[in-house]
Each structure stands twice: as C-alpha cells, then as structure tokens.
Amino acid sequence: MSENAISLENTGSKHKISVSKKYVKRSPMAEIWRQVRKNKGAIVGLVILGLLVFMALTADLFYDYETEIIQQNISMRLQGPSWDHWMGTDDLGRDVMGRLIYGSRFSLSVGVVAVMVALLLGVTLGAIAGYFGGLLDNIIMRFTDIFSSIPSILLAIAIVAALGQSTINLMIAIGVTSTPAFVRVARAAVLMVKNQEYIESAKAIGVRSYKIILVHVLPNSLSPIIVQATLRVASAIISAAGLSFLGLGVPAPEPEWGGMLAAGRGFIRDSNYLTLFPGMAIMITVLALNLFGDAVRDAMDPRLKK
C-alpha cells in the first residue's frame, strides 16, 4: 500500500521515484552527516574550525611560548602591523598574532570543556528527571528553574568571584550556567522515547534502570542534545571572552582573546588594531561554530526534510 502511495504522490513531479534504488540503511548520525555535507555554510564553518584547531595544536612550531608570547619586550611596544609583526605588537611589546594564535587554545578549550561539564551534568540530571518522573523530576526541575532564572552572566560572575579567578573556574562557571538548557533538552528527549515498547520490554526482562537509560534511552534521544551542544560551544566562547574582558576569566599574562581586548582598550585611540584583531578572532570562531550548529539543527529538523 505504501509503495502505491509513494508512486501516486510523485506522479507529475519532477522528482524521480527512488523506490527502485537499493535500500541503504543509514544510522541516524550518518543521515545527519549526509544532510550537513550538502550545506555550504556548514562546510565553511567546518573548514574554519579545522584551521583553528590546527593552529592551536601547531602553535609551538612557530612561536616560543615563554619568550615570545609571555615575556615583555618594552622596546618593541605598540608597533603597528608590519612585515615582522603582521598584527603589530601590544603595549608590552609582544607579537599580537602569536598571542592570538595561542589564544585559540584558551577559547576553544574553555568553550569545549565548559559545554562538556554542562553536557555531563545536564544530561545526567535531565535523564533522571525524565525517566523516573514524580518527586525526583519535580525537585530537579525546580532547581533548574531557579538556576535558569538567574541571568547567566551574573551567575557566572558570582561563581568566578566565589571560586577565584582561574581558567578551570571559568570553565566550571560557564559550564554550570549552561547546564539548565541541557537538563531541559535531555528531559524532553527522554520523555519522548520513555514510553515506547522497546523500553517496556527491556524493563520486562529485568534490565536495570541505569542500563536502560544509558543503553536504550539516551542513544535514541541524542540528536537534540547534539544540536544544543554545538550551538552552546559558540555562546560559551563569547561568555568566556566576556568574563575575561571583565578581568574574571583567564588571568593575565596568558594570551586570552577577551583579556587581550580589555588590555587593548586602554590604547583604543592610537592603536586600535589591538582592539580590532582579538575581537575578529572571537567573531570568526563563533561564526564558524554557528554555521555548523545551524546546519546540524536544520539537518535534524524533520519539518525541513525534502
């Protein structure tokens, strides 16, 4: 019956009926990747991200961290962009381009680790809330409400102020502020699959709850969680740069983009390249992540399926 329906629906349209093609079984992930690959923006985003990761990993081949990135060299201070220093030097005579390249290590790692923290915390709590329901669900969700009603940058500021300024604490602060979103997404996703028959049969043969959640429920509710994670890395990078800009993130003299912007701000009148380049680095990174994240989201949205 279904074959008939397909051929009827497609009569008159330009699309070829692909029923005759050999049926290929793709895993959901492979299907999403196939969709994402078709999106030009996603490819641009991925290439930029690849370059950034490559830069972050190979920075040591081109620069010596202690002498060129950290050490001050006052005689070379505030020199505009030139052949020797493509992006000029900062107020302490350090090469801006080298610092930006090393800065990608901080931004990328803070973004990724913070989201990992949020993912781990949020998905665990969300899965428990969704799977068990009842009182446990209520308690977890009310706590989530409380945490998400505090403006995220203020919550992050409070956490950094309480724990002290360091890169690890920055990751924790941003991770905690991103957690409520993951709790909600994971809970909703678990609720979707929880009542399906295969879960029921797993219960019936006596599989333990944690195993049902890990093996049967979560793998089937992954897609919205992945979309959330990709887009969250982008906002985590902006938040991290913002906190560092306020002097509450990665401590100086480490080359962090937000911190570099804050330092360059003092010289905005005569050396505005110190403001220009770090901001551009943040924007390009976030743009690349958003391009990719949007494409993944579109690929997973059944309404957009052609």
Next chain:
Amino acid sequence: MYRYIIKRLFLLIPVIIGVSFVVFFIMDIAPGDPAYMIASEEASIEEIEQIRHDLGLDRNLFLRYTSYLGGLLKGDLGVSYISKRDVFKTYMTRFPATLKLAFFSMIIAMIISIPLGIMSAVNHNTWKDSSSMVVALLGLSMPNFWLGLLLIIVFSLKLGLLPSGGDTSFFSIILPAITLGTGYTAHMTRTARSAMLDVIRQDYLRTARAKGVSEKKVVNKHALKNALIPIITVFGIQFSKVLGGAVLTETIFAWPGIGRLIVDSINQRDIPMVTGSIIMTTIFASVVIMMVDIVYAFVDPRIKAQYIKGGLK
C-alpha cells in the same frame, strides 16, 4: 484573568527564595573574611571578633540565610562593605539607568528585526532572504562588547559624533543601545522570520488572497497577527536577559547602571552589594517574564480563554 495574575505572583515567591538561597550560598564560599574587610587595618583580633559577632557571621549558614531572607522581604539587603550605604537603596538608584538602556536597546531590536524578519519570510529563498539571514548570523556571532568598542572607534574617536561614555546627554544612550540591541536584533529577526514562515502558508491566508485581499494586507494584518506570539515570547525572554546582560555594555560605556555596580563591587570584594544586586536583578527579570505571559492573553484570545478558565498552569 486577575486570578491568573495573582497566581503567577504567588508562583514567583518560591523562585525568589530559591534564587536568593543559591546566590547567598555561592557568595558565601567567596574568599576573604568580611570582618577584615570592614575593620580598620590596626584592629585587634578582639575587635574583629566583635565585628563578626555584630554582623552575625559567627552563626551558621542557615541562620544567616533566614535572617537575610527576612531582610529581603522588607527591602533590607544589608550594608555595603565599602561605601557603608544601604544595598537596596544603592541598587534602586542605579536600576533606572539599566532599565532605560534595556528599553532603548529592545526598541532598536524590534524596529529592525520585525520588518527584516517579515521581509525575509515573504521573500523566502531569494537574495533578500539570504542576505538578511547572513546579517543576522553575523550579529549573532559578534561579541557585543567588541561591537561597542568598534562603535566607539568609529563614532566617537574617528568621527567625533557621539559621546563614548557616561550618561550625560540624550545622545549618550545611542551607542550603548545599539551595542546591546544588536545581538538581540539578530535573534529576533530569525524568530520573526520562522514565525512568519510557519504562518504564511496556511489555508486561511490562501482564502484571504482568493477573496482578493491585497498582498500587503494579507501580510501585515492576517499573517503578522498570528506570527506575533513567538515574537513576543522571544521579546520577553530577551528583555529579561537584557537586564542582566548589560554588564559588559555598561562597563564599556561607563553607563551608571547595575551592571557596572556589580562589576565594581566584585572588584572591591563588596559581597553584600554583589549578592543583593544579583538577587534583585533576577527578581526583576522574573517579573518581566511573568508580564510577557500576561501580555499573551491580550494578543491571543485563545490563551485568554484558557487563563480565565484557569486551565493553564
């Protein structure tokens, strides 16, 4: 309707208690003994002990929190360690500036995003659509504190047209409002576009067109009205975020609002000021979200009916 509003107000209470506890608890971990912060440098150990006792710091966390909560209900959030002024009063003198900035930035975001979103949706999959989506994506990806610095470079330093900081004249608000509004503009443009796209293909619009209603009227009257709900939702969420998210913009433009108050207080380790300000901002943000829920009812009679029945939790 009134019952619904009252019910929502009551629902705010547990949130406020929860938020104040979380913030109080987090700030309690903060290093540095408040008694040392208040005492003069030559104070003896006995004097510091005395201060600690006076502040009630020798009691346990739970007791301190309950007395703090009692104060919160009376509008008493303690006294600043640095300026020795009342935290609540200081907060309230700073709040109007932030509210003004938030309001203007949301106006900017609305003026730009709704027409842009509609234009994108009406011209779906054309160059107009894709170019406005690229602009929105750029706006979304740009850290707003960087945009603020760029605006200062161009409009204050190069062109000398607008002031770069403070709240001294009417023109002072232009750059901070644009800075703060841009990220929200981008987000709202996307929402307006997808809301319109959802509506624009529905049957009742086809009927309207078939009856000979002009395209302009179809879009502006019939479609927009139904697309407004998601737009208002996002608007409300953004507005509540603007209140807390103005920290960076206020720092860049030396805007005398609560964002800068919080950052300055953090740098001076003025714990009661930070705790009080974060709690107050959260309360205001929650009130905004509540108000948005009530505004729904005015936009959508279906929701109003539900509120009146009391069927909506």
